Amino acid sequence: MAEPTSSPPAPDSVDLDTVRRVAGGIHEAITTVIEGKDEVVTTAVTVLLAEGHLLVEDVPGVGKTMLAKSLARAIDCQVSRVQFTPDLLPSDITGVSVFNQDTRQFEFRRGAIFANVVVGDEINRASPKTQSALLESMEERQVTVDGHTYPLPRPFLVMATQNPIEMEGTYPLPEAQRDRFMARLSMGYPSAASEMAMLASHGGVSPLEALTPVTTSEEVQAQIEAIRELHVSEALRRYVVELMAASRHHRMLRLGASPRAGLQLLRAARAHAALAGRDHVVPEDVQAIAVPVLSHRVLATGEASLTRHTTADIVRDVVERTAVPAGR
CATH class of the missing domain: 1.10.8.80 (Magnesium chelatase subunit I, C-Terminal domain)
Structure with missing residues (x-):
């Protein structure tokens, strides 16, 4: 009698305790800086672990950039910040090939996009041409310059802020650009109690200065891959x-x-x-x-x-x- 065929082994189960420990540590670190926005912070951490990109849209002064900086600082990884302005060039983001007089060859100098967490401040103040420089990197996790393709580090998260399009000096993000962001959220104004706490804690020194990394980029990437299962x-x-x-x-x-x-x-x-x-x-x-x-x-x-x-x-x-x- 033929022996029964064995079924393939089941994939390793996800270590949910580790996922929650890493996510909880990042969440707790961010909430030491961002007062009274638990749901916003949870969404930001969710996007990070889903390996997406986050667009934070709201009026100036409600903590958009502070949220992005807090998330970046909570992880021990490469972080870069880009201040989007009308005169920003695509090569400032992706990088540029420069001719080296000593070696008589072109060398690629990496732009700000080569980091684990890229904080794009006021992304809709740059021209559409500059905004489009992010399209390939956000979707394919790579940059192509002068016919050469350069992979980006993992994990890779673009966390961009933008002001409402009614504000002066803004360019609306095209549909293709918005579609690259996994999620969009608004900060909203804080409650009276949260604003009082903010005035007390931020009055002397910014709590962002005291924020130290609670995890590493390698650990975050491991949890991203585990969640896919x-x-x-x-x-x-x-x-x-x-x-x-x-x-x-x-x-x-x-x-x-x-x-x-x-x-x-x-x-x-x-x-x-x-x-x-x-x-x-x-x-x-x-x-x-x-x-x-x-x-x-x-x-x-x-x-x-x-x-x-x-x-x-x-x-x-x-x-x-x-x-x-x-x-x-």
Whole structure:
């Protein structure tokens, strides 16, 4: 009698305790600087562990750059900061080939994009040509200059801030650029209690100066790779596809979510599930992260603008109207 064929070994289970320890340490470090914005910090950490990019949009002075700097400082890694201005050149970001008189050869001098965490301050103050310099690096984790391709370090996170387009001296981000960001969030004004605490703690010396790294880039990358192994059922994947389709047919949207949006929504949902201590993704993970992941990728119709419906409102409506799958 033939021996039964053995099934392939199951993949190693995700060490959820380690994931939560690393994420919790980063979260706690950031909250020593950012007062009263627990949900914002949680979303930022989720995007980091999903290996995405984060766009923080709000009016000046509410802590956008401070959030980006705090996350960068909480990790022992390469960090660079780019102040986007109208005269910034694409080569300032990607790098440039310079002729060396001694060796009689061109040498590539790396730009600010070659870091684990790139803090882009006021990204929409640069020209569209300069903004487009980020497209390849954000999607493919590489830079091509003069026909040569240079890989970027891992993990790689672009955390950009921007002011609302109503502000003077801003250029709206094109749709292709916005689609590269996994999530967009707004800081919002702090509560009265948080603002009082901020005045007391920031009055003398900035708490950012006292923030020390709580983890390394290698450990963060290990958790990113582990989170990719979280179980996602076929029903849950179908749920994500149905959400994307519903956005494309919503009467108040003239541009729905792209296939890339579905991929990034699922990656973010995996990270959200891991932070919640689950080894599998449930519909609540998708719903919790849907607004920050999708609202900046879709375009509202003129009717929606006239009735003051934001894209976040419409995404919530899409989530509410889409049937939730049963079971795991």
